[in-house]
Amino acid sequence: MQILYKRGLVMHELSYILDIINSVQEVKEKENLLEIKKIIVDVGQMSGVVPFYLHKYYDEAIKGTFLEHTELITNEVEVKILCESCGKEYTPDKENRYRCPACGERKGKLIQGKGIIIKEIVVEDDDNMHE
Numbered sequence: 518m519q520i521l522y523k524r525g526l527v528m529h530e531l532s533y534i535l536d537i538i539n540s541v542q543e544v545k546e547k548e549n550l551l552e553i554k555k556i557i558v559d560v561g562q563m564s565g566v567v568p569f570y571l572h573k574y575y576d577e578a579i580k581g582t583f584l585e586h587t588e589l590i591t592n593e594v595e596v597k598i599l600c601e602s603c604g605k606e607y608t609p610d611k612e613n614r615y616r617c618p619a620c621g622e623r624k625g626k627l628i629q630g631k632g633i634i635i636k637e638i639v640v641e642d643d644d645n646m647h648e
């Protein structure tokens with residue numbers, strides 16, 4: 518298993534928040550979104566980001582912006598490795614000694630759980646539409 522964990526290069530939660538806000542603004546302008554309600558973000562276990570701080574900085578960063586009164590939702594995404602030997606996808610843990618559980622290979626490609634991804638921008642809340 519090869520995992521590049523560059524501790525010094527991991528972006529601070531605040532930088533992620535600013536990136537998220539910029540990306541959402543781009544999408545908003547491009548797609549002519551009217552009112553954004555929620556932003557759903559996948560946070561990889563290997564991202565080095567603590568969701569608690571994401572929420573904390575988000576609330577501060579959106580004050581007075583077009584995202585004020587929106588909600589940030591974070592989903593933790595577990596790490597997945599693609600075995601270089603047999604192609605199996607697995608989540609490395611102590612039980613399989615961080616090796617492929619199918620063939621025991623140590624080398625693999627990190628395919629999920631690395632960074633932060635904006636999963637969804639929720640524009641309308643149609644919960645109230647059928648009342």
Ligand SMILES: [Zn+2]
Binds near residue numbers: 622
């Ligand atoms: Zn394998």
